[in-house]
Amino acid sequence: DAGVTQSPTHLIKTRGQQVTLRCSPKSGHDTVSWYQQALGQGPQFIFQYYEEEERQRGNFPDRFSGHQFPNYSSELNVNALLLGDSALYLCASSLGQLTGELFFGEGSRLTVL
């Protein structure tokens, strides 16, 4: 049973560029949430997708956008990258919105130079 998979695991971009991160949820899960974790901090909620729609959004600018596909996989896009966007981006999946028990992937480490 495949868990949550994310790609790429590491990437380096320069300021102003755009990045797309990908996530496949755990088998049977239909809800995907994205989190940003800066060094030495806890994860911060970016947004959540359910039934291909953004259902909730944290305090992140519109440069952060996402998408969920019919197979429940998801993408996180960040435009006009800033140095402060350097972080570990975590994808978490769950079944519906009925539980706070999330299953996380290993994350995508983004470095912006």
Next chain:
Amino acid sequence: DQQVKQNSPSLSVQEGRISILNCDYTNSMFDYFLWYKKYPAEGPTFLISISSIKDKNEDGRFTVFLNKSAKHLSLHIVPSQPGDSAVYFCAASEVGSNYQLIWGAGTKLIIKP
């Protein structure tokens, strides 16, 4: 403004003894609390949760205590084992937020043999 605080960045405990990890929160609307464990290069893994209608929840060696009046929760691990060495995150969600989690910064637990 940190709504969930883990004031101890690290904690060192002898194998076999009790580990106590603490978490404080400021938002009285939080009604669901979780603990996650994170190993290096892995995503966080759900450990145990507690609803605000309870003051204690046990799962094997892990017990979470909730003191609503003090806005404080703690995770007890008894007995501590070397495999428990990890970063532990406390997270909370607010009534009606569909389990949008607010996370603490984490406490690194080191179990000494």
